[in-house]
Amino acid sequence: xxxxxxxxxxxxxxxxxxxxxxxxxxxxxxxxxxxxxxxxxxxxxxxxxxxxxxxxxxxxxxxxxxxxxxxxxxxxxxxxxxxxxxxxxxxxxxxxxxxxxxxxxxxxxxxxxxxxxxxxxxxxxxxxxxxxxxxxxxxxxxxxxxxxxxxxxxxxxxxxxxxxxxxxxxxxxxxxxxxxxxxxxxxxxxxxxxxxxxxxxxxxxxxxxxxxxxxx
Numbered sequence: 001x002x003x004x005x006x007x008x009x010x011x012x013x014x015x016x017x018x019x020x021x022x023x024x025x026x027x028x029x030x031x032x033x034x035x036x037x038x039x040x041x042x043x044x045x046x047x048x049x050x051x052x053x054x055x056x057x058x059x060x061x062x063x064x065x066x067x068x069x070x071x072x073x074x075x076x077x078x079x080x081x082x083x084x085x086x087x088x089x090x091x092x093x094x095x096x097x098x099x100x101x102x103x104x105x106x107x108x109x110x111x112x113x114x115x116x117x118x119x120x121x122x123x124x125x126x127x128x129x130x131x132x133x134x135x136x137x138x139x140x141x142x143x144x145x146x147x148x149x150x151x152x153x154x155x156x157x158x159x160x161x162x163x164x165x166x167x168x169x170x171x172x173x174x175x176x177x178x179x180x181x182x183x184x185x186x187x188x189x190x191x192x193x194x195x196x197x198x199x200x201x202x203x204x205x206x207x208x209x210x211x212x213x214x215x216x
Contacts, residue, residue, distance in 0.1 A: 008083060010091050014102040017109035025065055025111040026074075027056045028094065029080045032118045034194070037098060044146055049117055053081055061107065062098050073098050084114065088106050091116065153215040155202055157183045159194065171208055172196035188212035 031049035048172050055077060063070060076090040083091065093113050102110045162177040169176045170183075170193045177183060177191075184194040190209045192200075197208075206213045 005120075008087050008091075009117050009119065010094060011100045011114065011115045012095065013109055013115075014098065014112045016106050017111040019109050022061050022107060023109050024059045024061060024099055025056060026099060027054065027108075027111070027113045029054050029113065030076075030117045030118070031115060032120060034120050038144060052118070062104055065097075066098075067096055070099075075146060078116070081116065088168060092144070097214070150205075150215050153205075154198060157197070160185055160191075161182070162191065170196055172200055186212065187214070 018025060029051065030053040032052055033049040042195070057073075057077075059070075071089075071092045073094055075088045078088045078091060079085075095112070098114075099110070099112045102112060108203040109132070161183055162179065162181045162183045163176075167176050171190075172192055173196050182194070184197050185191045186197070186207050188207050188210050190207050190212075192208070200208055203212065205215075
């Protein structure tokens with residue numbers, strides 16, 4: 001089974017917000033970035049961060065003078081986003097200080113954007129592939145000696161967002177794909193959940209549907 005490690009990081013940016021009434025607009029954006037940690041410690045980033053949630057709050061400047069209330073409100077929102085308790089408090093205080101600082105410089109209105117990125121690291125899959133690359137095993141159906149797909153072939157697989165009109169499912173786990181869900185495409189153009197096809201290619205070097213082979 002793959003070992004999955006999740007970690008959060010926060011990045012902040014701010015700009016002047018022009019409006020008739022002084023406001024502090026705070027946008028919280030939650031994204032997720034999948035990565036694979038390879039054998040030897042290097043990291044491969046897959047695709048672009050996927051947006052999971054977004055919320056904007058329009059606050060009167062006086063609200064920023066109540067740091068305890070502001071922080072509590074931000075922490076509640078972060079809790080809804082699934083951020084762990086220690087990070088809730090730390091992130092809320094960083095967002096508060098940045099918002100207050102920018103508001104002092106531009107009292108007529110600001111827009112603060114807080115991007116909370118969840119990095120999901122799957123460790124064992126590529127590590128195992130690196131250790132097992134080149135191993136041979138008999139195919140359970142034909143009895144012929146088979147090789148698993150090479151690590152380099154797996155890392156070259158393309159990812160895209162599923163955009164087909166008709167509902168289809170991953171032929172490995174049989175779960176339906178959802179619109180805008182990120183999937184992995186083999187050279188033969190068949191698509192699968194990334195976690196499913198990587199586990200499949202640990203033992204096979206061909207597409208589950210058409211048997212088109214990858215490099216070994």
